[in-house]
Amino acid sequence: MSGQQEIRFEDVCVEFAGRAALREVSITLNEKRIGVIGSNGSGKSTFARLFNGLVSPTRGRVMIHGLDPLRDGRRLRQRVGFIFSNPDAQIVMPTVTEDLAFSLRGRGLTRAEVDGRVTSTIAAVDLGAHAEASTHGLSSGQKQLLALGAILIGEPDLVVADEPTAMLDASNSRKIGNRLLDEIPQQLVLVTHDLRLAARCDVVLRFKEGMLLEHGDPRSVIARYERDHP
Amino acid sequence: MIALYHPGTSVLHRMPAGAKVLVFAALALAITVTTGTVWSLPLAGVITVALYMCSGLGILTLLRQLYTSRWIVLVMLVSQVIFLPLMDAITNTSRVLVVIVLAALITLTTRIPALLDATDHALAPLRRLRVNTAAIGLLLALTMTAIPVISGFASQIREAQRARGVPVRPQRFVVPLLVMSLKHSDELADALTARGIE
Numbered sequence A: 001m002s003g004q005q006e007i008r009f010e011d012v013c014v015e016f017a018g019r020a021a022l023r024e025v026s027i028t029l030n031e032k033r034i035g036v037i038g039s040n041g042s043g044k045s046t047f048a049r050l051f052n053g054l055v056s057p058t059r060g061r062v063m064i065h066g067l068d069p070l071r072d073g074r075r076l077r078q079r080v081g082f083i084f085s086n087p088d089a090q091i092v093m094p095t096v097t098e099d100l101a102f103s104l105r106g107r108g109l110t111r112a113e114v115d116g117r118v119t120s121t122i123a124a125v126d127l128g129a130h131a132e133a134s135t136h137g138l139s140s141g142q143k144q145l146l147a148l149g150a151i152l153i154g155e156p157d158l159v160v161a162d163e164p165t166a167m168l169d170a171s172n173s174r175k176i177g178n179r180l181l182d183e184i185p186q187q188l189v190l191v192t193h194d195l196r197l198a199a200r201c202d203v204v205l206r207f208k209e210g211m212l213l214e215h216g217d218p219r220s221v222i223a224r225y226e227r228d229h230p
Numbered sequence B: 001m002i003a004l005y006h007p008g009t010s011v012l013h014r015m016p017a018g019a020k021v022l023v024f025a026a027l028a029l030a031i032t033v034t035t036g037t038v039w040s041l042p043l044a045g046v047i048t049v050a051l052y053m054c055s056g057l058g059i060l061t062l063l064r065q066l067y068t069s070r071w072i073v074l075v076m077l078v079s080q081v082i083f084l085p086l087m088d089a090i091t092n093t094s095r096v097l098v099v100i101v102l103a104a105l106i107t108l109t110t111r112i113p114a115l116l117d118a119t120d121h122a123l124a125p126l127r128r129l130r131v132n133t134a135a136i137g138l139l140l141a142l143t144m145t146a147i148p149v150i151s152g153f154a155s156q157i158r159e160a161q162r163a164r165g166v167p168v169r170p171q172r173f174v175v176p177l178l179v180m181s182l183k184h185s186d187e188l189a190d191a192l193t194a195r196g197i198e
Helices: A044-049 A073-079 A096-102 A111-124 A140-152 A170-183 A195-199 A218-228 B017-033 B040-054 B058-068 B070-083 B086-109 B112-122 B124-129 B133-163 B170-194
Strands: A007-016 A019-029 A033-038 A059-064 A080-083 A158-162 A187-191 A203-208 A211-216
Touching: A019 A044, A019 A059, A019 A211, A033 A044, A033 A195, A033 A218, A044 A158, A044 A187, A044 A203, A073 A080, A080 A140, A080 B170, A096 A111, A096 A140, A096 B112, A111 A140, A140 A170, A170 A187, A170 A195, A195 A218, A203 A218, A211 A218, B017 B040, B017 B086, B017 B112, B040 B058, B040 B086, B058 B070, B058 B086, B070 B086, B112 B124, B112 B133, B124 B133, B133 B170
Parallel strands: A033 A187, A033 A203, A080 A158, A158 A187
Antiparallel strands: A007 A019, A007 A059, A203 A211
């Protein structure tokens, strides 16, 4: 892994209306599959949102692949794809094809280039049978696949997924989980309550009450988390 | 009020979005300025029916659009009847109704990206004045795509109220709908930012 794929947090704190959401997080990550676990309100999502500047640190410094989200926000957001737990909020256009093409607006691509990327992305996320379907008529799993496609079509270097399986059934969770962990070539930060998905990462970070409690080998971190939350 | 795209291959579907908007705007203008002519309103009605038939959407879609506009018709008619003779009130309201269903025909036969491109192209000169024309096009697209989302929220609220045996009253319906819509707009704003669209 090159230095260009380094994620670095230096003494990062985030406060919302005087309440600390994240406290003194310092870590450097180079792994390809990074899992993030913790109870509700532990700071996982705030941590994830720092990656592309959706949240700004109150103190400290974040560097993602050599870019600072505060200074290079626009450039970084083209390189960091973000998937939310609610796929409905991520879909903008009325059909699958149009929604994927929407991600490429303003990038200076020709119509042929856009069409080519849309076609290959539709195939990659297995939505070929729904290319012209209404996005609002898709199942939750298909919507999340579309959200993933809308991110991947921009060819990011890093994908941050904030509880992408939270609103899905077991089968769709597996499908999205496999797609993220086994198939996409990008570096992945996966925030999840699904410990089976976290166990498949190269490293797991555990948050508690806004603090990075520990990080390391997924099996050890998850075992201690399960012991503390029987 | 704003209709969503119905796929098709008619002349209207194939017509460039910008030209379509111009033709329909000219029609709407003609309907509005020919108030003193007796035949203008029946003629506008005939043209509207013909355009719906020509688009392949048919008379049922037209009737659905008229039904969707019923509250506007009611408000316009009642407010005008107070100050104007009944026939004038009916004529004025009918003109507005024809313009509304004609406008609906644009969105029924035009894909949103095509409208986005046409808006972007039409507003291009404003870029010299540092107007963010892409944002205006995006606003248009989001307004139209918000319709099924907000309609889904309304169904969820009605179902939740029925499930709890709560009688459906306007204030019990409007407040949760507003809260859900605002929450959705926050999430959508984050999602757009995350997709690099600002």
